[in-house]
Structures are given as C-alpha cells and as structure tokens.
Amino acid sequence: MPLTKVLNVPDMVEIKEEDKRLWIGNLDTRITEFQLLKIVQKYGSIEKFDLIYHKSGPLAGQSRGFAFVTFSDPSSAELMVNELNGKKIGSKVVKIKMAHTIDLDMEQTKTEVIIPALGHKDAKDDKKLSRISQIHAIESKLKMMQELPSEEFQISNEPSTSRCLSFYNLNKQQQKSSPQRYRNKSRSDSRHRPYIKK
Numbered sequence: 001m002p003l004t005k006v007l008n009v010p011d012m013v014e015i016k017e018e019d020k021r022l023w024i025g026n027l028d029t030r031i032t033e034f035q036l037l038k039i040v041q042k043y044g045s046i047e048k049f050d051l052i053y054h055k056s057g058p059l060a061g062q063s064r065g066f067a068f069v070t071f072s073d074p075s076s077a078e079l080m081v082n083e084l085n086g087k088k089i090g091s092k093v094v095k096i097k098m099a100h101t102i103d104l105d106m107e108q109t110k111t112e113v114i115i116p117a118l119g120h121k122d123a124k125d126d127k128k129l130s131r132i133s134q135i136h137a138i139e140s141k142l143k144m145m146q147e148l149p150s151e152e153f154q155i156s157n158e159p160s161t162s163r164c165l166s167f168y169n170l171n172k173q174q175q176k177s178s179p180q181r182y183r184n185k186s187r188s189d190s191r192h193r194p195y196i197k198k
Contacts, residue, residue, distance in 0.1 A: 019074040020047070021099035022081065025066040028090030039089065040069050044076025068099055 027036070033051045040046060048070040054060050071077045077098070085096040 019098070020072070020077050021068060021070045022077050023066065023068055023097050023099045025095045025097075026092050027063065027065045027067065027094060028092045029063045029065055031063065031090050036067060036089075039084075040080070043071070043080040043083070045072045046070065047072050 024036075024040075033049075036051060037046075037049055040049065046069060049067070050069075051067040052064045054062050054064055069077075069080075071080075081096050081098070084094065086093060088094075
C-alpha cells in the first residue's frame with residue numbers, strides 16, 4: 001500500500017553529552033572512588049565516572065580532588081547539582097557544576113598579558129620569519145654557487161681530525177719527557193696515605 005500522506009514527525013529533543021556531564025570539585029583526597037560512586041549513584045543511573053588521580057610525582061596514585069560524572073539523563077545531573085552542591089563530604093565542602101561550564105570559566109580567566117617594553121613577539125611570526133629567512137639564505141647560496149666558476153670549489157683533502165691527533169701526540173711526548181719517579185709518587189701517596197701510621 002503506497003503512502004499518500006506525509007506524516008509530520010515531531011523533532012526529537014537532542015540531549016547533549018554536556019547537559020549530562022558534571023564536574024565535582026574540592027573533594028577530600030581521602031575519599032575513595034567507591035565511596036564517591038555510592039554517593040553519586042543515589043541521584044540516577046551513571047554512564048561514566050572518572051575520579052582523577054595524580055599520574056606522577058610524589059603524590060602519584062592519590063586523588064587530585066575532583067571527578068567527572070556523566071548521567072544517563074540530564075534531570076539526574078540537575079538534581080545532583082541542586083542537592084549536593086555546597087554540601088560537606090568528608091572534611092570539605094564540594095562544588096558541583098556542569099562540566100562544560102568549567103571549560104568556559106577556564107577560557108574566560110585566561111588573559112594574555114603583553115608588555116611592549118620586554119619586546120614581546122608572537123612565536124608564530126618568529127617561526128614564519130625564520131623559515132622564510134632560511135629559504136632566502138639557501139636560495140642566495142645556490143645562486144652564488146651557480147655564478148662562481150667551478151675551479152673555486154675544491155674538496156679539502158686534509159682530514160678533519162689532524163688537529164686532534166697533533167694535540168694527542170704532543171701530550172704523549174710530554175708524558176714521556178717527565179721523569180718516572182715524580183709521575184708515580186702522587187698516585188702511590190694517595191692510595192696509602194690514610195692507612196700509614198707514623
């Protein structure tokens with residue numbers, strides 16, 4: 001049976017992840033993941049739960065004092081914010097906010113301070129300039145090499161280690177010229193000095 005009428009389907013209200021995700025901050029570091037999970041489960045079914053820990057350093061393995069919770073429905077998240085925000089858990093008063101608002105707060109507090117007297121330059125501009133200057137330097141070197149006659153380009157046959165070898169030989173000759181008795185005296189004295197009784 002062919003369709004003759006177009007049915008109007010009401011638009012589904014899209015539930016965003018950020019409407020269900022909460023940030024729980026100012027947690028007592030002694031609260032375990034299990035204890036916090038039991039408190040949070042009272043407000044609804046949970047999709048995701050993350051208690052954040054220190055990954056390295058002297059506090060590795062300890063709680064950083066905040067967690068993220070994602071509920072299956074936004075009403076559970078709102079209920080938890082209304083009932084648990086500002087309440088004391090352990091020895092601290094917890095702060096609970098929607099997780100996306102924390103990101104907005106962080107963006108708002110970041111302000112760039114530019115002090116012209118210190119010669120502030122944009123790092124991106126420096127990278128562009130240095131790359132461009134490198135390209136120009138290479139191009140000018142190639143142009144210079146093309147213009148010069150090939151006779152001026154000679155490969156040096158002198159080994160690059162000749163200077164090092166001459167210093168090595170000079171030191172070896174100085175060691176041979178110094179008397180044997182003075183060279184070994186300081187070494188033997190340092191070995192036996194603490195144990196010699198007079």
